[in-house]
Amino acid sequence: MIKEVFKPASIEEAVKLKSESIYYLSGGTQINWAPAQADRKIKGKPAIEKVILVQDLLSREIKKQGSDLFIGAGITLQELIDSSQTPGVLKKAAGYIASRNIRNMATLGGNIAANRPDSYILPCLIALKAEVIIADEGKMRVETYIREEKNNLITQIILPRVDGVCVIDVALKSSGAYPSVTTAVRVSDKDVVVAIGCVSDHVIRLKEVEPGIMDGSLRGESLALAVADRINPKSDLAGSAAYKKYISGSMIAHLVALSQKGAARL
Ligand SMILES: Cc1cc2nc3c(=O)[nH]c(=O)nc-3n(C[C@H](O)[C@H](O)[C@H](O)COP(=O)(O)OP(=O)(O)OC[C@H]3O[C@@H](n4cnc5c(N)ncnc54)[C@H](O)[C@@H]3O)c2cc1C
Numbered sequence: 001m002i003k004e005v006f007k008p009a010s011i012e013e014a015v016k017l018k019s020e021s022i023y024y025l026s027g028g029t030q031i032n033w034a035p036a037q038a039d040r041k042i043k044g045k046p047a048i049e050k051v052i053l054v055q056d057l058l059s060r061e062i063k064k065q066g067s068d069l070f071i072g073a074g075i076t077l078q079e080l081i082d083s084s085q086t087p088g089v090l091k092k093a094a095g096y097i098a099s100r101n102i103r104n105m106a107t108l109g110g111n112i113a114a115n116r117p118d119s120y121i122l123p124c125l126i127a128l129k130a131e132v133i134i135a136d137e138g139k140m141r142v143e144t145y146i147r148e149e150k151n152n153l154i155t156q157i158i159l160p161r162v163d164g165v166c167v168i169d170v171a172l173k174s175s176g177a178y179p180s181v182t183t184a185v186r187v188s189d190k191d192v193v194v195a196i197g198c199v200s201d202h203v204i205r206l207k208e209v210e211p212g213i214m215d216g217s218l219r220g221e222s223l224a225l226a227v228a229d230r231i232n233p234k235s236d237l238a239g240s241a242a243y244k245k246y247i248s249g250s251m252i253a254h255l256v257a258l259s260q261k262g263a264a265r266l
Contacts, residue, residue: 002032004050010057015135015153017052024153025051026058026074026110029102055107058155062086067161073109073132073154077121080108087159089124089166093184096120096170109154115146115202118238120170122146122203123184123195127166131158143195146202164188165259171247173238180239181248185255187213194256196248199233206230206252213256223256224249 006022008014018024023031030036031048040047059072062085069085077094080086081103097103097120111121112132122142130142134152142157144150166186170179182197192210197203209226212218218226226249233244 001047002049002051006050006052008052008054008057011054011135011153011155014052014054014057018151018153021046022050022052023048023151024054024113026055026107026113027076027105029106030110030114030116054153058107058109069159071108071157071159073107073112073156075108076104077106077108077111078103087128087166089168089184090121090128090159093121093124093168096179096182098175108157112142112145112157113151113154115149116197117200117202118179118182118198119203120168120179120182120197123182123197124166124168125157126195126203126205127168127184127186127193128159129162129193131160132156133158143205147204149202162186162188163190165262167255167259169251169255171239171251178238180244181251183248183251183255185252185259187256187259192256194227194252196227196231196252198238199231199244199248204231209252219256220253224253227252 006017008017025031055074058074060075060079061072062083063070077097080094081091111119125142131139132142132145132154133139133156135155137152164187168184171181172179179198184195186193192213194206194210195203208230209218228245228249231248233241235241
């Protein structure tokens, strides 16, 4: 339970207040969610009792600068969906969070920092080569932020101009279920990115299969098998490890085929 709240007047003040036992609070949908707190207890992490309110300090605007799109970290997922500047594939990813009430509160910065292994949005951001600006360390790839389990204050998300076609998909057992797998693939003439959630502690990029997709040696069944071989998911309520391996492989092979056919271009 939250027992102490800090309301800094500036981003600099927020960064100074931060410590191991004090957490940033943006939309609060993850921090205040009882199952998320229970999960911390299971993992032996301390309960969150002190928070720093940051959403009012963070921009919610989307601005084009040169060929990059700068998105304020305080933007809610619903505002992201409603903006005409947001790429369609990112709108789709945010829309997978089914409750509009949650989307009205949850922020994009909070979704990245929450670093959930089953995030719908993180695979898409990784495939789009998104970067974050963090208050005290500058710019870094979203991929690095989550891999290194950073907790620095995210102020902006940058979507650089990328080529090719980006497609996403999720495996759900029912409309209200947690996902069994979340995936995103982007294929262009110059590069391939494959990202996947629900099969590890974090959303991961499957760099090992990307060169094979690029040179055409991995496709269809061989690609599905290579993906299944590369991941090591755990069995849980969302599906057995064998099911997650199978569905991850077939979804990624399907998405690669779709993007190579030129599904909606970026
Ligand atoms: C019913 C329900 C369903 C949900 N379903 C999903 C789902 O399907 N997929 C999914 O991914 N999430 C889901 N969530 C979790 C949550 O809603 C999202 O991850 C949301 O985007 C988190 O954003 P927030 O602003 O509410 O984060 P908060 O709860 O405020 O914070 C989340 C974490 O990020 C940190 N943080 C917040 N903002 C920043 C920032 N700008 N910089 C650095 N650190 C920051 C906090 O310290 C905290 O550790 C669900 C939540 C609920 C209650």
